[in-house]
Amino acid sequence: MNGQVHPSLELRDIVIRLDGKPLVALDGTVAPGETLTVMGPSGSGKSTLLAYLAGFLPPAFDACGRIVLGDRDITDLPAERRGIGLLFQDPLLFPHLSVAGNLRFGLPRHMPDKTTHVRRALADVGLSGYGERDPATLSGGQKARVALMRLLLSAPSAVLLDEPFSMLDTELRDEMRHLVFSHLRAAGLPSLLVTHDQKDTAATRGRVIELGG
Amino acid sequence: MLRLAPLLIVALLVGPILAGLVMALLPAFGYLPALGGERLSLAPWRELFAQPGLARSVGVSFVSGLVTTTVSLVVVLLFLTGVSGSRLDRWIRRMVAPLLSLPHAAAAFGLAFLIAPSGLLARLLSPELTGWERPPDLLIVQDPWGFALMLGLVIKEIPFLLLMSLAALPQLDPGRRVILARSLGYRPTTAWLKVVAPTLYPLIRLPVYAVIAYATSVVDVAMILGPTLPPTLAVSVLTWFHDPDLSRRFMASAGAVLQLGVTAAALVAWWCLERLVSWLGRHWIDRGARSCAELPLRQAGKSLILIATLTACAGLAGLALSSSAGFWRFPDLLPQGFTTVHWLRALPSLSGPVTATWIIAVSATLVALALTLAALENEQRSGRRPAQGKLLSALTLLYLPLIVPQIAFLFGLVVVMESLGTRPRLGLVIFGHLLFVLPYVFLSLSEAYRRFDPRWMQLALTLGSSRQSAFWRVRLPMMLAPVLTAAAVGLAVSIGLYLPTLLLGAGRIATVTTEAVSLAAGGNRRVIGVWALVQASLPLIGFIIAVGIPRLLWANRRGLQGAP
Amino acid sequence: MPIRLLAALPLATMLTSPLLAAPGSADWEAVLEEARGQTVYWHAWAGDTRINDYIDWVKRRLREKHEVELVHVKIDDTGSAVSRVLGERSAGNHDDGSIDLIWLNGENFAAMKENDLLFGPFAERLPNFALTYPELNPEVITDFTLPTEGYESPWGKAQITFYYDAAELVDEPPLSMAEILAWTEAHPGRFTYPRIPDFLGSTFLKQALIALTEDTDALYSPVAQSDFEAVTAPLWEYLDVLHPRLWRSGRQFPASGPEIRRLMADGELTLAFTFNPAEPAAAVAEFLLPESTRSYVLDGGTLGNVHFVAIPFNSPHKAGAMTVANFLLTPEAQARKQDLSVWGDPTVLDVARLDEEDRARFEQTTDNPALLAPEALVDTLPEPHPSWMTALQEAWQVRYVGR
DSSP: OOOOOOOOEEEEEEEEEETTEEEEEEEEEEOTTOEEEEEOOTTSSHHHHHHHHHTOOOTTEEEEEEEEETTEEOTTSOGGGTOEEEEOSSOOOOTTSOHHHHHHHHSOTTOSOHHHHHHHHHHHTTOTTOTTSOGGGSOHHHHHHHHHHHHHHTOOSEEEEESTTTTSOHHHHHHHHHHHHHHHHHHTOOEEEEESOHHHHHHHTSOEEEOOO | OGGGHHHHHHHHHHHHHHHHHHHHHHHHTTOBGGGTBOSOOSHHHHHHHTSTTHHHHHHHHHHHHHHHHHHHHHHHHHHHHTOOSOHHHHHHHHHHHHHHHSOHHHHHHHHHHHHSTTSHHHHHHTTTTTOOSSOOOOOOTTOTTOHHHHHHHHHHHHHHHHHHHHHHGGGGOHHHHHHHHHHTTOOHHHHHHHHTHHHHHHHHHHHHHHHHHHHHHOSHHHHHHSOOSSOOHHHHHHHHHTOSSTTHHHHHHHHHHHHHHHHHHHHHHHHHHHHHHHHHHHHHHHHTOSOSSHHHHHHHHHHHHHHHHHHHHHHHHHHHHHHTBSSOOTTOSSOSOBOSHHHHHHHHHHHHHHHHHHHHHHHHHHHHHHHHHHHHHHHHHHTOOOOOSOSSSHHHHHHHHHHSOHHHHHHHHHHHHHHTTOOOOHHHHHHHHHHHHHHHHHHHHHHHHHHSOHHHHHHHHHTTOOHHHHIIIIIHHHTHHHHHHHHHHHHHHHHHOOHHHHHHTTTTSOOHHHHHHHHHTTTOHHHHHHHHHHHHHHHHHHHHHHHHHHHHHTTTOGGGTTOO | OOOOOOSOHHHHHHHTSOSOOOTTOHHHHHHHHHHTTOEEEEEEEOSOHHHHHHHHHHHHHHHHHHOOEEEEEEESOHHHHHHHHHHHHHTTOSSOOSOSEEEEOHHHHHHHHHTTOBOOSOGGGSGGGGGGOTTTOGGGGEETTEEOTTSEEEEEEEEOEEEEETTTOOSOOOOSHHHHHHHHHHSTTSOOOOOTTSHHHHHHHHHHHHHHOSOGGGGGSOGGGSOHHHHHHHHHHHHHHHGGGSGGGGSSOOSSHHHHHHHHHTTSOSEEEESOTTHHHHHHHTTSSOTTEEEEOOTTOEEEEEEEEEOBTTOTTHHHHHHHHHHHTSHHHHHHHHOTTTTOOOOOSOGGGSOHHHHHHTOOOOOOTTSOOGGGGGOEEOOOOHHHHHHHHHHHHHHHTTO
């Protein structure tokens, strides 16, 4: 967002096993501003991979390999200290907070001038004046935009996208794709996209990996 | 710290119960050095079996437990077969929580006012229909067979089993199952009984066992509605424990152990009944009948549950009438005049017990809530879930205080506390209440907690929140409604507890429940009406707060309205 | 010999002081001083709201007058308090018991005294005890034939009093046990007595036994000294005939005296009895019973007794408890207790010997036709030895429970 240069996301010899059997194996680097797309049928371990990278691998699985952000090895860090942001299928706006409250949630705790950041972020996605609204009153597209801005305001070093457009209407999808990827590129963030949708891959202009099958 | 929570809960629930049982078992066989019992002997048992009317006490306890449970369960299942979105169904479902919060003693008083020969029902029909100019000499309340007792228990157990069933049903997706069965030609009620009921039962089995245990060993309801010559076993044991002749304590301990046996026997009998019904049920399903008494069953379910609900409400109305009645002769349906004098007289003596009730209930509930949240949060973080529906799991331990008869271990616990030099204090009573509040709080919160979408917490973490802060900033506010409901359940349980307050408080700590029950002997309906109404209203206040706070707090948050 | 442990020194020194302490004496001042700020747990039967309300008043007055905090521990059976003190002693609790004062008499007093569970003698040390003039009124120092020896302090009086609704029972009411039996035959289901072991019910058994047995003398010595079967045989014969004619055909009995009063109020009974001679009149005044209610005692008199308060040996607040016991004997407290609109329990003070001002407190202002004529209470039968009560209760339960 502020054009700051982020490190690349390195995935070194990652293997995730379930009951001893390898489920996912991955090795590679995602450059700053690049989006790596992971495709594959259900059960191929896409979601497990995302859960692992974000730090939520269920105890039934075990994994080896390293996750490195620039010069930081984050493999053993808890989720909240990895600096990896997530975008889900649903926008998942916290229902007990206002729109502005949702945006503030990701801001570092003692950051000065939070209000300005929030106002600027809302203006950025055409939602000026929506700050005190109840998220439940927003349209699907507005919610998706708030979720994106919340993610970016939390200043992650890398982003994981879990089929982020699959719940949107067809016409909204293209608009959101454009918005999300242009922001990720502008922010120079490395990102990993899990999807079924061929159109998503086109919008990323990046590499594609097929899992399983 | 969090990791210790489950262990703490188990130790807290199991420890006192085991200690209490041991201290009931030893004196039952003559061993209690403090009272001069130095050697093991069977003398307490011989004395126990020589008690007049013992067989009858045991019989009534055993039978009332089984009958109460059967009737309550059948009514609940029949109601559920026909449950639809009708206004009546919605009303009944809305009545579940307040009825559940109604203390047993208050419900029993209400019922007694309703069905007694001089009660509301007789007044309603007299003298026009019955010709009664004075109350008929009929043995209704406190009948020797325990019918009034069973009726009183059924009224209270129906909402409990209904709530437990309603909580378990969503995991079974009953709507789609019934549609599937109907597409195979089964009529709706038959379809429900064949495809939903068999899988629902295992999920509510432990609550059903808790009902059996409660009904076989209840003290306060039995004192109000139960037989008197002799009373039920649990009530007899209580009188023996309070006998000035201390040597009777040995016999009382034997009685407590016998009560444990009676409850166990009722559970075993129920288990056999379960086998039989499941065997018959399998055959019934296999035969493939598409329909069986559809309408009568559904109507029966609806009307029975309606009668039970209305009885409870009418009983409360009777309490309210009595508490403000002037001179009120039979067979006048309404008093000749209304007066506030009974309330004004009771007011000065109400404040102490009401305060004590709140202090105990709030403290026990807060501790229970903290432990429950800690255990559930630990479960989420470690990603481990206890096995559900299985008889031998950690969940069974939670049910321990609900399945072991109170009278069987509380006296032992008092002996343990006495020998530890613990004097009856408020803290001890709160601890005793915790034994019963904790399981209910845990059971009412755990489902909602486990169903809470894990992505909310993951989202909070990836936005940089620590686990601690995510719990306070995301989980707690979003789960405010179920947390407060669990708290209200905890309050209601604590407010209604009689025996633990009486025994651990050594009678020194008076709550509205102990006061109301001790007034029962006086038979003054005006005063009982006042106290029972106060007793009934306290947990209701809890529920109103539990429903009100989230509504108030989230008035501008549509996403949280009608949420979990 | 029992070891009596004393809570505090001033009391210990008192034991050696002269028996009678005059009001304002240094000893008594020391007790009051020590009592200040103490909380006294008084275990008292709480089945009647009128009594509870009276105790509430006592609580307020004690707070004002002596800065003693009184807690009424409401119990439905005095035996439970006795059992608690016994339990505490067997658990080695000799100086920090949970009970400071008990309302009791008869077999509970006998049981506690026999087991050395009482503190005392203390009654003679209460300044107001002198107002009972024990030398002229021996009933205030005798409890069910046993001398109290100062281990309990009198509080009130009771005498079996029958009452009926004159609008329904227009003829003369039954005046003896035999007449009651005949009356119930003509009016089945209209009379009953409280379930044993309720004390009023047990007293009815004793009343019947005194009237029916041939060997009345045997009742005034311990039951072990006589042939229980032979002495009580006429009683069981009587009850076997009576029970089918009682309320609910004798298959169920009311729990207590107040419940009997409630049954009278509901019109379920025509004839009833109470232990408090003023209760029917008080109930009429409160609109609980119809104005046509009348009271009487049986020909030849009815059982009467005095009830007391006692202090357990391990009470940690003995000074406070004595302050309460003394306050209960003040003309102010006794007159209020006797007031029909409060409780109606007869005083234990010798009213005729009080000074004029105090005597005036006891004058009944209401002329209530339901009130028993004072001369009726002259025929008071003394209570049998306490062991009879227990024996009768057990025998009754063996015969009639579980049938």
